[in-house]
Amino acid sequence: LVSQTDAEIDLKPPTPAKPRVPTMDALRERHERLRDQIVAGRRNAVERQHGLGKRTARERLELLLDEGSFVEIDMYRKHQAHGLRMEENKPHTDGVVTGAGTIHGRRVFVYAQDFAIFGGSLGEAHAAKIQKVLDLAISTGSPFIGVNDSGGARIQEGVMSLNGYGGIFQRFVQASGVIPLISVVLGPCAGGAAYSAALADFTFMVRDTAHLYLTGPDVVEAVTGERVTHGQLGGTEVHGEHSGVAAFVHDDEESCLDDVRYLVSMLPANNMESPPQGAPCGATADVRPRFAEIVPVDNSKPYDMREVIAELVDDGEFLETYERWAPNVICAFGRVDGHVVGVVANQPLVLAGVLDVPAPQKAARFVRFCDAFSIPLVTLVDVPGFLPGTDQERSGIIRHGAKLLYAYCEATVPRVQVILRKAYGGAYIVMDSRSIGTDVSLAWPTNEIAVMGAEGAVNVIYRKELAAAGDPAELRAKLVKEYSEKLAHPHYAAERGLVDDVIDPVQTRVAVARALEMLSDKRKPQPQRKHGNVPL
Numbered sequence: 001l002v003s004q005t006d007a008e009i010d011l012k013p014p015t016p017a018k019p020r021v022p023t024m025d026a027l028r029e030r031h032e033r034l035r036d037q038i039v040a041g042r043r044n045a046v047e048r049q050h051g052l053g054k055r056t057a058r059e060r061l062e063l064l065l066d067e068g069s070f071v072e073i074d075m076y077r078k079h080q081a082h083g084l085r086m087e088e089n090k091p092h093t094d095g096v097v098t099g100a101g102t103i104h105g106r107r108v109f110v111y112a113q114d115f116a117i118f119g120g121s122l123g124e125a126h127a128a129k130i131q132k133v134l135d136l137a138i139s140t141g142s143p144f145i146g147v148n149d150s151g152g153a154r155i156q157e158g159v160m161s162l163n164g165y166g167g168i169f170q171r172f173v174q175a176s177g178v179i180p181l182i183s184v185v186l187g188p189c190a191g192g193a194a195y196s197a198a199l200a201d202f203t204f205m206v207r208d209t210a211h212l213y214l215t216g217p218d219v220v221e222a223v224t225g226e227r228v229t230h231g232q233l234g235g236t237e238v239h240g241e242h243s244g245v246a247a248f249v250h251d252d253e254e255s256c257l258d259d260v261r262y263l264v265s266m267l268p269a270n271n272m273e274s275p276p277q278g279a280p281c282g283a284t285a286d287v288r289p290r291f292a293e294i295v296p297v298d299n300s301k302p303y304d305m306r307e308v309i310a311e312l313v314d315d316g317e318f319l320e321t322y323e324r325w326a327p328n329v330i331c332a333f334g335r336v337d338g339h340v341v342g343v344v345a346n347q348p349l350v351l352a353g354v355l356d357v358p359a360p361q362k363a364a365r366f367v368r369f370c371d372a373f374s375i376p377l378v379t380l381v382d383v384p385g386f387l388p389g390t391d392q393e394r395s396g397i398i399r400h401g402a403k404l405l406y407a408y409c410e411a412t413v414p415r416v417q418v419i420l421r422k423a424y425g426g427a428y429i430v431m432d433s434r435s436i437g438t439d440v441s442l443a444w445p446t447n448e449i450a451v452m453g454a455e456g457a458v459n460v461i462y463r464k465e466l467a468a469a470g471d472p473a474e475l476r477a478k479l480v481k482e483y484s485e486k487l488a489h490p491h492y493a494a495e496r497g498l499v500d501d502v503i504d505p506v507q508t509r510v511a512v513a514r515a516l517e518m519l520s521d522k523r524k525p526q527p528q529r530k531h532g533n534v535p536l
């Protein structure tokens with residue numbers, strides 16, 4: 001053994017001082033403090049958000065979800081971007097709060113963008129967080145709800161932001177028809193963010209604060225010279241009345257998020273489940289005299305079809321989609337004897353209920369949604385036809401009308417048709433007629449199913465006779481009467497099996513409830529194919 005000298009010992013590095021091990025309590029406290037800071041957000045940012053009349057992302061999730069049910073995922077996530085001073089600003093969450101929670105006790109996955117962080121813009125980490133919860137929503141078969149408040153692609157992260165959007169869109173499309181997809185727009189929803197709204201099954205917007213557009217007013221002015229406000233470019237009037245992007249428009253965030261909860265309460269969690277069943281309430285014996293009072297026998301007189309729907313559904317309660325877009329057709333969710341149904345109805349109060357370019361687009365999307373999620377369809381018919389004219393033809397009424405035709409032809413859910421009054425021509429076929437596969441067709445004694453109305457028909461088939469007649473008015477009246485008695489009488493279609501029953505109007509709720517009960521186990525296998533080619 002060689003003994004070490006003192007000098008040799010001094011040459012060795014000193015033994016490091018033993019680090020002080022923090023206590024568990026200290027670690028927990030530090031962790032708790034950080035969590036609290038993240039949850040509270042920067043005070044001035046929260047104040048700014050409130051000053052804009054908007055709630056923070058977390059406040060919105062509190063309103064949306066059952067109390068105390070939110071489980072957050074990825075709270076500590078930060079962006080990893082370099083340059084453009086991004087290293088100096090690396091906030092936790094990266095501008096989006098993500099996770100799961102419950103609505104009326106049923107699980108949903110959610111994200112809510114935080115405008116206080118980079119204007120809610122979407123960078124790589126932000127996108128990865130949304131993609132993670134979307135993947136979980138798909139794999140667990142849960143509805144997905146995105147609350148948007150965002151300036152779009154995060155400019156500082158360049159192509160990685162665009163890549164992030166692509167990954168979200170890809171997942172939206174994979175999830176379409178598998179889980180309900182809901183977008184809620186509560187602030188700007190610019191650029192790529194707008195496509196999350198367009199790809200969702202239902203998009204909600206709030207008046208004044210929500211703006212949805214591909215490019216903001218500054219870019220619009222730079223490119224086209226047009227000067228517009230945010231509202232004129234992408235407010236609720238644009239999307240709730242003209243473009244057909246926003247299915248629901250609300251005055252404030254609270255009523256908006258409350259209606260999201262109401263909508264979710266009527267939808268199945270995924271395409272393998274049935275819609276939530278309410279308690280039966282005796283609809284199969286519920287005679288309603290009001291039906292006969294609401295609808296005038298004179299088929300040229302208008303009435304509000306909403307009143308008919310209110311008589312049909314349980315407690316008079318229904319949730320109408322696209323209330324102001326294509327109001328000549330109504331699409332609404334309601335319940336009949338506890339069963340959730342999708343109601344499609346002509347609205348004689350608007351354009352006499354005629355089908356124009358937007359109407360079949362609205363109804364077709366609704367029918368396809370109901371079909372994808374096992375929601376039976378009830379179609380209330382009072383339709384004078386398709387709107388004729390060059391404007392309609394140029395705008396593609398044939399292509400758009402074909403969408404509704406396609407949607408009904410393809411639908412395998414239980415389908416009940418009720419013909420109240422007029423059902424003319426192509427519009428009769430398209431509104432879930434027997435020929436395109438309705439399961440049960442009911443008609444009121446006021447039904448008039450024909451190629452066209454009596455006056456028009458007589459003018460075409462007796463043109464020569466009318467031109468040669470001494471008193472054309474008298475002859476026309478006689479021919480109209482003859483036509484109506486022969487071809488448009490209440491039992492004409494029933495005698496040919498195109499209508500299954502002519503019912504007393506007061507029995508409508510009873511008959512529909514019984515038909516739905518009768519069809520509740522309907523199964524209809526589809527032919528094997530990759531997918532059809534729906535006219536888009």
Ligand code: HXC
Nearest residue numbers: 118119121150151152153154155165188190191192215216
């Ligand atoms: C990075 C952004 C941002 C963005 C806003 N911010 N948008 N940061 N990328 N896209 C930041 C601002 O710099 C600002 O930061 C903070 O968010 C708040 O923004 P303000 O402009 O002060 O707020 P406001 O006046 O309310 O206007 C909001 C806005 C406006 C209308 C959203 O910011 C805007 O026009 N942004 C750009 C919108 C846009 O054109 N996006 C398209 C991106 S392209 P500070 O630090 O000052 O608080 C895109 C393509 C994808 O998305 C296509 C996929 C198909």
